[in-house]
Amino acid sequence: MSQVQERTLVSFDWAMKSILRDKANFDVLEGFLSTLLQQEISIISLLESEGNQKYDRDKFNRVDLLVHDNENRVFVVEVQHAREPHHLKRLLYGASKLVVENIDLGEPYEFVKKVVSISILYFTFSDNDENYLYHGWTEFYGLQNGTKLRWGKDENKNKVQDQQAETRRVDPDNVFPEYYLIDVEQFNNVVQNDIDEWIYFFKNSRVRQDFDSKNMNTLRQKLDLLHMNPEERKAYEHYIMNLVSLRGMFENAKTEGREEGREEGREEGREEGREEGREEGREEGREEERWTMVRRMKGRGMSISDIADVTGLTEAEITQSATN
Numbered sequence: 477m478s479q480v481q482e483r484t485l486v487s488f489d490w491a492m493k494s495i496l497r498d499k500a501n502f503d504v505l506e507g508f509l510s511t512l513l514q515q516e517i518s519i520i521s522l523l524e525s526e527g528n529q530k531y532d533r534d535k536f537n538r539v540d541l542l543v544h545d546n547e548n549r550v551f552v553v554e555v556q557h558a559r560e561p562h563h564l565k566r567l568l569y570g571a572s573k574l575v576v577e578n579i580d581l582g583e584p585y586e587f588v589k590k591v592v593s594i595s596i597l598y599f600t601f602s603d604n605d606e607n608y609l610y611h612g613w614t615e616f617y618g619l620q621n622g623t624k625l626r627w628g629k630d631e632n633k634n635k636v637q638d639q640q641a642e643t644r645r646v647d648p649d650n651v652f653p654e655y656y657l658i659d660v661e662q663f664n665n666v667v668q669n670d671i672d673e674w675i676y677f678f679k680n681s682r683v684r685q686d687f688d689s690k691n692m693n694t695l696r697q698k699l700d701l702l703h704m705n706p707e708e709r710k711a712y713e714h715y716i717m718n719l720v721s722l723r724g725m726f727e728n729a730k731t732e733g734r735e736e737g738r739e740e741g742r743e744e745g746r747e748e749g750r751e752e753g754r755e756e757g758r759e760e761g762r763e764e765e766r767w768t769m770v771r772r773m774k775g776r777g778m779s780i781s782d783i784a785d786v787t788g789l790t791e792a793e794i795t796q797s798a799t800n
Contacts, residue, residue, distance in 0.1 A: 485699040489555035507691025571653035608662040614652035
């Protein structure tokens with residue numbers, strides 16, 4: 477059997493920071509969102525891509541791409557290469573902040589926008605090796621008989637409509653934020669459906685000739701590495717080199733953090749009990765892992781703001797660590 481030809485493209489995170497911000501290229505993102513949600517998505521506008529800090533203590537909510545669609549929903553699409561503490565809480569914070577920021581004070585609650593958060597993660601976050609795509613949302617169920625709450629008794633929906641509502645990925649009656657988590661590293665490159673074609677691209681920066689999901693041909697054309705001019709190609713290569721270096725720092729920091737955490741955990745375990753020592757060792761190891769990472773990034777000349785962005789620490793914490 478002959479091998480299916482592949483075309484090398486620029487990485488998706490690079491595209492989101494540059495190419496896909498052009499309105500003429502919204503169709504690439506529309507193809508991905510439509511395939512993921514299994515419904516037609518039409519992007520109306522690109523919104524501000526970074527949550528603005530209104531107060532000094534307000535956490536920095538960074539996303540890669542923020543768009544508004546024709547059904548008045550806000551889509552957050554972000555790429556993250558490094559694990560950070562309390563990732564799910566950060567997603568909740570980001571989605572909640574977008575809900576508040578997209579309605580003006582005094583407006584009726586009917587203008588609250590639906591937020592859909594999509595995370596493309598390049599680290600394994602689950603111990604279930606069978607799943608690489610997760611979907612979460614808020615629903616209510618009766619404690620008496622376990623039936624799902626359908627708001628309002630006057631909607632008069634028939635069974636066919638109810639079944640269609642159950643199969644849709646985003647229920648228009650569900651106003652709460654929804655979350656999609658894509659574990660790129662867990663994907664084994666076996667393509668079984670349309671969304672797998674996109675995840676294959678996220679993982680390999682390549683698309684196969686037989687891929688035919690929505691707007692996949694557009695993806696091939698607009699993200700083709702060979703179509704970049706020399707200046708764009710140089711900037712892209714510099715970005716990839718920095719990314720590889722950053723991944724190396726994370727791996728080294730994790731190894732050093734584990735070793736220091738184990739040693740401290742053993743010492744604590746001798747004094748206060750084996751189980752407590754193991755738990756404290758894990759916590760201290762994770763904390764040491766983060767600060768080892770900070771030290772390495774400082775040594776590479778990264779700015780305080782970039783380090784805060786990557787590690788989840790505040791700029792004040794990072795600055796204070798330099799004086800200790």
